[in-house]
Amino acid sequence: MAQADLIQVKNLVKYFPVFTRGILLKKQVGFVHAVDDITFSIRRKETFGLVGESGCGKTTTARLILNLIELTKGEIFFNGENVIEMFDSSNREGKLKFRRKMQLVFQNPYGSLDPRMTVYDIISEPFIIHKHIPKKEWKERVYMLLEQVGLEEYHAERYPHEFSGGQRQRICIARALAVEPEFIIADEPVSSLDVSIRAQILNLLGDLQKTIGLTYLYISHDLSSVRQISHRVAVMYLGKIVELANTDELFDYPLHPYTKALIEAVPIPDPKTKAMKIILRGEVPSPINPPSGCRFHPRCPRAQEKCAEKEPVLEELKKDHFVACYFPLID
Numbered sequence: 629m630a631q632a633d634l635i636q637v638k639n640l641v642k643y644f645p646v647f648t649r650g651i652l653l654k655k656q657v658g659f660v661h662a663v664d665d666i667t668f669s670i671r672r673k674e675t676f677g678l679v680g681e682s683g684c685g686k687t688t689t690a691r692l693i694l695n696l697i698e699l700t701k702g703e704i705f706f707n708g709e710n711v712i713e714m715f716d717s718s719n720r721e722g723k724l725k726f727r728r729k730m731q732l733v734f735q736n737p738y739g740s741l742d743p744r745m746t747v748y749d750i751i752s753e754p755f756i757i758h759k760h761i762p763k764k765e766w767k768e769r770v771y772m773l774l775e776q777v778g779l780e781e782y783h784a785e786r787y788p789h790e791f792s793g794g795q796r797q798r799i800c801i802a803r804a805l806a807v808e809p810e811f812i813i814a815d816e817p818v819s820s821l822d823v824s825i826r827a828q829i830l831n832l833l834g835d836l837q838k839t840i841g842l843t844y845l846y847i848s849h850d851l852s853s854v855r856q857i858s859h860r861v862a863v864m865y866l867g868k869i870v871e872l873a874n875t876d877e878l879f880d881y882p883l884h885p886y887t888k889a890l891i892e893a894v895p896i897p898d899p900k901t902k903a904m905k906i907i908l909r910g911e912v913p914s915p916i917n918p919p920s921g922c923r924f925h926p927r928c929p930r931a932q933e934k935c936a937e938k939e940p941v942l943e944e945l946k947k948d949h950f951v952a953c954y955f956p957l958i959d
Contacts, residue, residue, distance in 0.1 A: 755806065874949070
């Protein structure tokens with residue numbers, strides 16, 4: 629594990645069993661290949677973007693890293709420590725101590741806040757669970773967290789329904805910061821917000837990274853926000869990482885046809901601009917029965933016979949630019 633890496637994921641696999649419906653008995657008929665042998669690392673104080681269509685395995689990857697669901701196979705390291713082994717061997721106090729290092733900001737700020745709790749109760753709840761801050765310091769700490777995310781002290785006595793979507797997401801970020809984490813997974817944190825508010829939340833995440841030294845895994849469908857906030861980006865398709873590179877390199881010189889299609893699908897704010905776009909055939913195949921070889925080949929305009937026979941390996945085609953494709957887009 630490189631010294632600069634905070635998170636390292638090795639050969640991560642997650643299959644969900646599929647059962648037939650029955651009145652009395654049910655029979656397993658297959659697996660959903662949610663995440664299928666992916667490997668990547670996240671450097672300290674870096675924002676690592678993870679993009680792809682719905683159902684490609686982004687959120688499952690996030691939950692596996694946090695050990696919220698059990699993996700099928702693979703290894704996850706945090707600061708050189710095996711996450712799975714640590715959770716299997718530690719007592720409750722050890723697990724809570726480790727949980728404080730890794731936190732999650734959810735996609736929907738309307739559903740992730742308890743409407744019956746005040747903002748003070750929401751942000752101070754981690755203090756009750758983790759017991760890492762003396763009770764006499766709770767109020768001061770809550771006020772400091774609210775100020776850190778751009779809210780006021782008086783907001784502590786209000787309820788979630790009294791806030792806008794952007795303000796609610798700020799509260800969610802404050803709650804995640806309450807345990808002083810090193811690593812935060814932001815799972816589509818701006819997708820449910822107005823366009824005018826998204827930039828504010830992204831700027832907040834960036835400012836927190838500079839002042840506190842946070843490391844992010846940023847998951848999103850919104851490629852414009854990914855480009856704004858991420859240092860490196862990995863592209864997922866049907867449980868596989870098909871391309872990984874520095875952000876500008878990936879957006880300016882995509883090598884995988886799927887990556888290029890995603891980038892070209894982003895609307896250009898100029899009606900006079902006519903862009904040549906890759907048109908993908910058909911729909912995303914079922915993750916229960918993924919295609920043989922390259923999983924993208926049934927939709928790929930560059931696919932040849934070889935693509936259906938053997939799965940391509942993610943390899944470094946250019947410096948720090950990895951792609952899993954037999955016929956990459958090289959000029």
